[in-house]
Amino acid sequence: MTDVVRTGFRPSRIAIYGVLLLACLVYLIPLIIMLITSFKTPMDIRTGNLLALPTDWTAVGWTKAWSEACTGVQCEGVKGFFWNSFKMTVPAVLISTLLGAFNGYVLSKWKFRGSDLMFGMLLFGCFVPFQVVLLPMAATLGKLGLANTTAGLVLVHVIYGVAFTTLFFRNYYVAIPDALVKAARLDGAGFFTIFFRILLPLSTPIFMVSLIWQFTQIWNDFLFGVVFASGDSQPITVALNNLVNTTTGVKEYNVDMAAAMIAALPTLVVYIVAGKYFIRGLTAGSVKG
């Protein structure tokens, strides 16, 4: 519809650009503050202000956050938790996406009696507040010997992520003509042949959407991390929260901000590299479910 909206008068154009740029500033300033604070010395933080540039740039905050800062009782920085998050996120993302791809394939191309009901149940599962499953899940993980382990967190993220991934793939595959699948079946192609030869080559965009959505969700999760993990198995979000809330000693805001940057970097990088797919995931996940 852009072609009908005429450019209009100059003052109104200036006003529009003014508002849009002001909004850009508002969205960017917290990130800028986080960055410049992380490079200041504690002295500098006390004498300067939020938007003052560091008088001498120093990476002390970063090295301290990475390997020395206290996150509760131990003081080894966030590096261990950063790797925990990777160890948790990578398998959980891959498993939930693969399961979602096959589920979406079945629920769109191999419907059976009850498959629509199952899809409805999965859809509803996207909405359930997780508070309602926390306690039984904690009990189950305890019974399985998975309490406070990365494997336990992977399992949890797969269970509560698969509804979304299934939704993505199902809605994507529904748009692919059934005739394609029917023709292949007449030629004698089986379940897996059709998936790998026909659908998979068409699936790159939706795989990207699902992988990025899941990566962001799981990396940023705090609730499951704080409930199901403790001590050495905690993800970075929990460690960051502990670091910020540790009250012993003098508060070092440069360390807090550096730790926050460390926790934010992986998802920020993914967003900058593949933002297009992230936005598609957001809109798909919201409009349909």
Added chain:
Amino acid sequence: MEHTQRRPAGVARASSGLMDALQRWLPKLVVAPTFILVGIGIYGYMLWTGVLSFTNSSFLPSYEFVGLEQYAKLMESERWLVASWNLAIFGGLFIGICLLIGVVLAIFLDQRIRQEGAIRTIYLYPMALSMIVTGTVWRWILNPSLGLEKLMHDWGWTSFSFDWLVDSDFAIYTIVMAAVWQASGFVMALFLAGLRGVDSSIIRAARVDGASLPVIYWKIILPSLRPVFFSSVMVLAHIAIKSFDLVMAMTSGGPGYSTDLPAVFMYAHTFTRGQMGLGSASAMLMLGAILALLVPYLYSELREKRHD
């Protein structure tokens, strides 16, 4: 069944029967793990929590039933009332402000703006951050002595004072600020996608009739985006009801319990205060709140589809 004639009949029938059965069952086998995991992990556990909410479980689950006692206790709990009231304030402001900012930015961005892609990227990046990161940053910005207040003092506004973060009457609004900062760009993206889908011939016709651009937006375009409004409200309400991370990172529910939300209440009672029964009851009420939103929404969605 042509090939049966080429082979001994029985063998062929047996093997093709097996293959057929396998082909028939394969799709079900493939979805079975998900079905089981979700069946137990969502529906089974939901029931389990429901059962626990009728017991007097404290530090460990117990199965001594006490009827609706936990719910009654919840209703009498000052802290739960504060949490519910906070959710109403937080949810209402969060949803309202996000919608307002999102709609305005989307309409402005839809005016053939140069560098639209870059601007959109900037508006939306907070959605990629963890709420813990967002909370950490905003907590620093709103720091009563070194944050915004000091900035204003340095810039010459020496009487400026801003200590909402530690003021139990105002702390909840700081959480609204951070949440709006994080999610308003997302609403913008939803509405921008909606605007791009509006049929341009309608607008052209309205312009020919002499309608001005603001009038066209207000009278024609925005009403046609009703579905986008509804889905935005759904998503934002969902975020609001589940909000937990942001409160934990910014105030941990404090000062006192003045910024408690139901999710924080549930966590505190279930996992740190040893009142599992009460925590479960609060979780069930959260589920009830979501259902109260979801059921009419899905109902209207389905009805609209039938009308099409």
